[in-house]
Amino acid sequence: MTGAQIVIQTLLDLGVDTLFGYPGGTVLYIYDELYKNKHRIHHYLTRHEQGAVHAADGYARVTGRVGVAIVTSGPGATNAVTGLATAHMDSIPLLCISGQVPVALIGNDAFQEADTVGITRSCTKHNFLVRDVNDLARVLREAHYIARTGRPGPVLVDIPKDVTVAEAEYVHSAAEPKIRSYRPTQIGHIGQIRRGARMLQQAKKPVLYVGGGAVLSNASDELFRLVEGLGFPVTNTLMGLGSFPAADERFIGMLGMHGTYEANMAVSHCDLLVAIGARFDDRVTGKISVFAPHATIIHIDVDPTSISKNVKVDLPIVGDVKQVLGQLNELVHAPEFQSARPDVSDWWEDINGWRKRECLRYTQGPDVIEPQYVLQCLHTVTKGEAIIATDVGQHQMWAAQFYGFQKPRRWLTSGGLGTMGYGLPAGMGAQVAMPDAQVVVITGEGSLQMNIQEFATCLQYHLPVKVVILNNGYLGMVRQWQEFFYQRRYAESDMDVTPDFVKLAEAYGALGLRCDKVADVTATLEKGLAYPGTVIMDFHVNREANVYPMVPAGAGLSEMILI
Amino acid sequence: MRHVISVLVENESGVLSRVVGLFSARGFNIETLTVAPVGDGETSRITLVTRGEEGIIEQILKQLNKLVPVIQVADLTEGPHVERELMLVKVATDRDTRAEVLRIADIFRSRVVDATTSSFMIEVTGDSSKLDACLALLTPLGVTEMVRTGLVALSRGEKGMVNKASHP
Ligand SMILES: Cc1ncc(C[n+]2csc(CCOP(=O)(O)OP(=O)(O)O)c2C)c(N)n1
Numbered sequence: 001m002t003g004a005q006i007v008i009q010t011l012l013d014l015g016v017d018t019l020f021g022y023p024g025g026t027v028l029y030i031y032d033e034l035y036k037n038k039h040r041i042h043h044y045l046t047r048h049e050q051g052a053v054h055a056a057d058g059y060a061r062v063t064g065r066v067g068v069a070i071v072t073s074g075p076g077a078t079n080a081v082t083g084l085a086t087a088h089m090d091s092i093p094l095l096c097i098s099g100q101v102p103v104a105l106i107g108n109d110a111f112q113e114a115d116t117v118g119i120t121r122s123c124t125k126h127n128f129l130v131r132d133v134n135d136l137a138r139v140l141r142e143a144h145y146i147a148r149t150g151r152p153g154p155v156l157v158d159i160p161k162d163v164t165v166a167e168a169e170y171v172h173s174a175a176e177p178k179i180r181s182y183r184p185t186q187i188g189h190i191g192q193i194r195r196g197a198r199m200l201q202q203a204k205k206p207v208l209y210v211g212g213g214a215v216l217s218n219a220s221d222e223l224f225r226l227v228e229g230l231g232f233p234v235t236n237t238l239m240g241l242g243s244f245p246a247a248d249e250r251f252i253g254m255l256g257m258h259g260t261y262e263a264n265m266a267v268s269h270c271d272l273l274v275a276i277g278a279r280f281d282d283r284v285t286g287k288i289s290v291f292a293p294h295a296t297i298i299h300i301d302v303d304p305t306s307i308s309k310n311v312k313v314d315l316p317i318v319g320d321v322k323q324v325l326g327q328l329n330e331l332v333h334a335p336e337f338q339s340a341r342p343d344v345s346d347w348w349e350d351i352n353g354w355r356k357r358e359c360l361r362y363t364q365g366p367d368v369i370e371p372q373y374v375l376q377c378l379h380t381v382t383k384g385e386a387i388i389a390t391d392v393g394q395h396q397m398w399a400a401q402f403y404g405f406q407k408p409r410r411w412l413t414s415g416g417l418g419t420m421g422y423g424l425p426a427g428m429g430a431q432v433a434m435p436d437a438q439v440v441v442i443t444g445e446g447s448l449q450m451n452i453q454e455f456a457t458c459l460q461y462h463l464p465v466k467v468v469i470l471n472n473g474y475l476g477m478v479r480q481w482q483e484f485f486y487q488r489r490y491a492e493s494d495m496d497v498t499p500d501f502v503k504l505a506e507a508y509g510a511l512g513l514r515c516d517k518v519a520d521v522t523a524t525l526e527k528g529l530a531y532p533g534t535v536i537m538d539f540h541v542n543r544e545a546n547v548y549p550m551v552p553a554g555a556g557l558s559e560m561i562l563i
Numbered sequence: 564m565r566h567v568i569s570v571l572v573e574n575e576s577g578v579l580s581r582v583v584g585l586f587s588a589r590g591f592n593i594e595t596l597t598v599a600p601v602g603d604g605e606t607s608r609i610t611l612v613t614r615g616e617e618g619i620i621e622q623i624l625k626q627l628n629k630l631v632p633v634i635q636v637a638d639l640t641e642g643p644h645v646e647r648e649l650m651l652v653k654v655a656t657d658r659d660t661r662a663e664v665l666r667i668a669d670i671f672r673s674r675v676v677d678a679t680t681s682s683f684m685i686e687v688t689g690d691s692s693k694l695d696a697c698l699a700l701l702t703p704l705g706v707t708e709m710v711r712t713g714l715v716a717l718s719r720g721e722k723g724m725v726n727k728a729s730h731p
Contacts, residue, residue, distance in 0.1 A: 117577060121577075122584060122588050125631075129576075129577075179631070180634060181572075181573055181632055181634040182631050304625045304629070305622065305625040305626050305629050307625075308621065312618075
């Protein structure tokens with residue numbers, strides 16, 4: 001087989017039937033094979049490589065499978081970098097295939113050459129340059145394996161054009177690759193887990209702090225069972241939303257910079273903090289020295305480097321979250337534990353006291369639409385069951401606070417890198433994975449314009465993605481910081497000139513709806529969501545609404561700005 | 564605290580830049596770095612000297628371990644070990660200083676590996692402080708050029724890394 005055939009055959013053998021990409025000179029042989037294999041492997045042509053990688057990322061987040069993107073050398077690969085960095089920060093399993101100039105030209109500043117493995121080294125979990133066609137199938141399998149195991153992440157395979165023409169024998173292999181230097185820990189150390197169970201039993205003011213790792217390892221059922229066995233409060237990070245049902249009494253909201261008052265106060269006062277697949281990001285901890293100052297900390301994570309990186313941990317448990325919680329559940333649900341179950345009723349009284357502040361309160365007047373109101377209506381209209389993709393800014397935080405996720409893998413947001421332009425292509429990738437699901441992209445007029453070209457992709461493939469713009473005419477989050485911390489000097493945050501999004505939708509062949517009346521919000525959403533194709537709903541909202549509560553950068557979690 | 568860290572890696576292209584890139588990206592410091600293939604040539608051994616508080620060193624060890632082509636990582640400063648470094652020094656000499664240079668070379672059990680009428684090149688091995696001491700004596704006599712390899716080190720006794728690594 002030729003290298004190009006090997007690429008396709010290996011992908012098929014790995015169960016890959018969906019690719020997002022953009023062609024170019026160095027990947028033309030691969031595209032030629034894709035053309036011949038159209039019936040077995042579906043390629044989605046995006047309008048930008050960043051869109052292709054984000055789409056593969058969205059596909060991976062909703063399915064839990066490895067998303068695959070393919071880009072050409074040079075500019076194709078450099079355009080993919082933001083997508084890779086986004087996936088890397090959020091630990092999303094991705095395989096990115098990039099074309100490269102022929103082996104003999106590498107390093108000669110050839111046309112469309114870039115040092116792709118060099119450029120992407122720090123924004124991928126691992127990367128490869130394949131110089132010999134005989135290595136191609138093995139490398140692709142290893143890349144796929146590395147992407148999805150341990151702490152997942154993006155892996156890039158750079159393939160020179162001549163390697164796609166050269167021939168090698170293809171041997172099918174269904175076995176998991178064995179890499180002697182790569183053996184992630186899955187099962188938690190039982191001694192540590194026993195110690196953890198004892199600590200749970202002694203806690204008076206415990207909090208479970210659950211992050212994206214719980215989503216990535218599909219540990220929601222185990223988490224729920226653990227909470228059933230303990231009765232402890234649960235808070236989620238931005239990335240963890242949906243891992244525990246938001247409507248459950250024991251859910252106290254998101255923590256961190258825009259977290260709830262009750263979650264942040266609980267963390268500030270707890271005596272035991274159990275971090276589960278969470279990495280103590282600075283947006284979560286605030287000022288480290290006053291983060292959970294009274295707590296003993298247990299940290300469960302598949303990645304040992306996350307442990308004690310930012311915050312000193314008392315009991316580390318390295319392992320896959322699903323596995324470890326399963327192990328822990330056996331102890332917690334044992335009669336010995338349950339008969340001496342810790343009494344946390346006083347603690348719940350404290351928490352319910354903080355809850356009474358109703359920190360997410362806002363007032364919807366008769367005239368101007370409040371952005372939070374749009375999201376609450378959206379929740380009602382979609383019954384909380386939509387897959388939500390967002391961009392970055394105020395709208396993202398309001399979506400996190402107000403949508404109320406009941407299930408995992410329905411919340412797609414760039415938590416680590418904070419990439420504006422993520423929402424539309426990610427939502428598009430999710431829609432490809434779940435053709436029958438309701439996919440809603442919540443965005444701002446600023447973010448949407450960063451990858452707006454992907455509407456064409458949605459239209460080309462009849463992807464009925466629904467875009468909800470919370471249009472405030474500002475780079476809202478920037479404006480909020482300028483209002484709070486720069487004496488209202490709104491330097492370059494005013495987005496006065498925006499396209500007419502209704503006309504723009506129509507130009508692409510989508511439906512455009514504009515809404516600027518409170519009374520029309522629900523009707524607009526109903527109309528837009530019921531439409532069978534791609535839709536833009538442009539909600540003109542209160543220009544100066546702010547995200548509350550807020551912990552100013554560098555402050556402690558208990559120093560919140562409330563409304 | 565100063566730590567000597569030994570890293571056994573797959574001998575493939577790009578591994579060194581991954582290791583070095585990790586240090587620069589995370590703001591860790593590298594004092595010296597040596598690398599060469601070992602054993603069957605399928606693996607390479609990197610020895611690096613770094614400084615940092617306990618937490619930093621722990622992160623360095625874990626982050627190194629996380630790199631895919633890294634087979635094993637050890638902090639040699641945790642136990643008894645032998646450290647060696649090699650230095651080549653060129654000293655400009657005149658009639659007055661030639662004997663003195665040779666005497667110093669002798670004291671440090673080093674060898675003269677090149678000589679001209681106006682210079683010596685001396686090879687010194689030992690731990691880094693010995694090299695420092697030798698250099699301190701030679702410098703006032705007229706060192707014109709010098710190069711050091713950086714540290715290599717092995718733990719004492721039977722225990723080691725390569726054996727373990729060959730049983731994946
Ligand atoms: C690619 C990129 N550039 C810049 C930023 C910095 N940034 C964070 S939020 C924000 C404003 C977002 O504005 P908009 O999309 O209109 O959303 P809003 O905050 O108004 O809801 C900016 C510029 C970013 N996160 N990503």
